[in-house]
Amino acid sequence: MKYLFLIFILCFQNIFAKELILASTKSMPPYLYHNEETGIEYEIVNEALKAAGFKKIRRIDVHFRRGIILLNMKEIDAITSNMANNLYDQVKHPIYSSNLTLNYIDCAISLKENNFQLNNIKNFYNKRIWAFKSASKIFGPKFEEMTKENKGYTESFDQKRQVKVLLRKRIDIAISDKNIFLSRLKLESSKKDGKKLFNFHSIGKPTKRSVRFLDKKIRDDFNKGLKTIKNNGKYKEILKKYKDLYSQEC
Known part of the structure; x- marks a missing residue:
């Protein structure tokens, strides 16, 4: 029983030790400044992953059609996207959308x-x-x-x-x-x-944003991390940082 518990702990640690490859759409201030590795969406997603225990995060810059190809090839673990974008139905594997990260207006x-x-x-x-x-x-x-x-x-x-x-x-x-x-x-x-x-x-309701994952467990961990930063004030702190650049209505 002790050995089974040890194996579980090692597997659990390996999930967070592994590099997570996250694809994002091309640099679109104020949500993402690729050269500076900052932006409101960048920071929310990054802080949620950190709160979930992920230490190694590698980001790549793609448009969503390339992202679909990479998801099919399992060359990325996740991609930021619009929740309502049904083009991701083209992915051959199950994909799991996170809770709302923020809205595009x-x-x-x-x-x-x-x-x-x-x-x-x-x-x-x-x-x-x-x-x-x-x-x-x-x-x-x-x-x-x-x-x-x-x-x-x-x-x-x-x-x-x-x-x-x-x-x-x-x-x-x-x-x-x-x-x-x-x-x-x-x-x-x-x-x-x-x-x-x-x-x-x-022209309608704000466009909800999320992160789509290939691994359900990683998605669930991300959601927990997102909840953590909303509860501890970090999420609100990021919104305040970008208050002059992020309007929440037309």
């Missing part, structure tokens, strides 16, 4: 001078729209129907040029997380009040 963004009224999906049909990849699958069936019928609708992984293209009036609406858009705006514009040039329209 996705908005329809237009130039204030245009005075668009975007409180009804019908008002999107005749607009030139640039959205983030997979947006058509996130905002419900009516929005998805619009994306199929509107020839001016397009999606892209790379959102870096959204601010510039919208300012130059080459599109009518940018669909983006508000905080990512405003972070890009700070880099693209020298105007301190550049935010006042835009209207931010709500």
Whole structure:
């Protein structure tokens, strides 16, 4: 019996001694600054893993389609993602989504001078729209129907040029997380009040974020770590650190 207990302890220790490989989407301030290894989402996930006992965490930079391939090949252990992204159904192995880590605040963004009224999906049909990849699958069936019928609708992984293209009036609406858009705006514009040039329209509930794991036990440990940092104040401390960069509504 003593030996069985010892084996259990050794196996338990090995789980946390092993390097955990975590994939994240490409650098998107304020959620993730790859060069600086910081950002609100980065720190929440990292602190939750540390609270769960994981010491060795290696991060790699991928877009989600590459992430699906790596999950299929079991070359990564986990990936940060939108909870509602059903494209991960393509993964051949069981994957386990964590509890909510934080929300992305996705908005329809237009130039204030245009005075668009975007409180009804019908008002999107005749607009030139640039959205983030997979947006058509996130905002419900009516929005998805619009994306199929509107020839001016397009999606892209790379959102870096959204601010510039919208300012130059080459599109009518940018669909983006508000905080990512405003972070890009700070880099693209020298105007301190550049935010006042835009209207931010709500297009649904905030987009829930989570971490998807190949191993159910690791997912469960992560959830415990996430609960720990919410209870001990660390989670609130991270939100406070980024309060000027993270708005929680459109």
